[in-house]
Amino acid sequence: MSARTSCGFAAIVRGVPIMAITLASTLALSASAQNVTFYNTLDGFFIGLAIALVVGIALGIAIGLSDLIRAFCNDIVLVGLAVPGVIWALLAILWYGFSWKTPVAAVALTATPFIAVNVAQGVKATSRDLIRMSRSFGVPMHKRIRHLVLPSVMDYVFAGFRFAVIMGWNAVLLAEWFGGRDGVGYQTRTFYDSNDFTGFVSWVLFFIIFIVLLDRLALERVARRTFRWRAQPAEGGGH
Amino acid sequence: MATLIIENLTKVFPPTAKNRPPVQAITGLSLELSGHVFVSVVGPSGCGKSTLLNILSGVEPPTSGSISVTKDGSSARLGYVFQDARLLPWRTVMDNMLYVQDGQRERARERAKRYLDMVGLDEVLDSYPGQLSGGMQQRAGIARAFSVDPDLLLMDEPFSHLDAITARSLRDQLQALWEDAGKTVLFVTHDIMEAVQLSDRIVVLSHGGRIHADIAIDLPRPRKASDPEVAAFQAEILGRFETMEHDAAVA
16 A cells, blocks of 8 residues: 555544544434435445446547537536536435435436546547557457547546545535435434534534545555556566 | 559648648659568658558548559458557557457467567566567567558558667567568668668658659568678668758759
8 A cells, every 4th residue: 555545544543533432422322223324325325426427438438539429518518517516416306306316316417527527538638649550450449449548538537536426425415415314414414403513523524534435445446456557567678 | 462552642731831832742652562572661751751651541531643452352451560569558468469450359369479479579468568668569569560460561660769779689570570471561761771671672752752763672581780782782772862862952
């Protein structure tokens, strides 16, 4: 593990006891439904993110490759980017009410434009030499997209996804805050409404830990795996 | 092996700026080559060598004239070697070979393996390009071009970015590979020494993409850069080249 990662990790570890105490008291207060609550939220969050990832990459590549699709979709994506997460959350509530679809839609709608814009940018940066090489050898389009375009935009996918995680987390909490019957957002609101400061803060701290851990542990690990071709030391000389 | 016929090929680029004349890259070029031959196109930079290759590979359309590449009357398969290796950095050497091949995977793998063996890369099949030296990457590029089993092989100054020692050893390897595999090769270079050592025929282009000379080289193979006959021929061609440059400067 890199020095930077372990440093950040150490900071988290140091903060853990305080948070654990707060959280434990909350858990004690609000009985065993807590776990279920958290998993409900995670379900919506991850399904929404998965949709955003798939749609965002596909849309971004399409916009990056085709001027026609760019002309058609670019403004729509920019509008999507400009709409704040809270608006998407409220719209999702209006559309789906107290349904599992609400947080999913809120996350997906908030996160997709971030990924799409980044990926479209990345497609434009694909090496012209490699594109020419592929064209010369007559490599078919589907193979080019999979093995040339997609790997070369992975940097941009990760950059976009990081934003998408944070924006999506916002959206899912807001959707549950205003329109949920359970989930983390709903629980937080309940504590807020009953003026229970400890409970409220412990949930907020819990969000922060969760996002930091997700970013540091999960995302970083996936990134290292994806870019392992980059980190290789050169083998001895030879001509 | 293929037959390449270029007839009256002309390429004019639009002016690079206002009030400048259009750029005449190739002017009425006709060329024919066929069978197991190694033909080099040499010329000073800006003589239209790269444009010619771009047109042949279909990246650039010609302004006028025609090109046909055929094998026994039907259209031929082409292979390319570029100035730099142009490998996908995120795929291993073997996967890079498979990227440009179609058809059955096992046979493609076998073919790739054979040419990687021949250029001495059999031990780095699973390495990423970033782990290899520049010379090894370029050899992978050469193996890739041979492994699509091309009828015509187009090479664009493939050794120009390498150090002299690496380039020399790759030239010897290319010569052996070409004799063994029996391909029609069109080799573009600005290095006359290299052209004389490798080619059966040298086409010298002058500015504006006109054929200045078409010289047959009938020396025994395999040729070494150190052979006296090769050296003598190199000096002669170099002399002609200097005359051409001189004439161009006077005119």
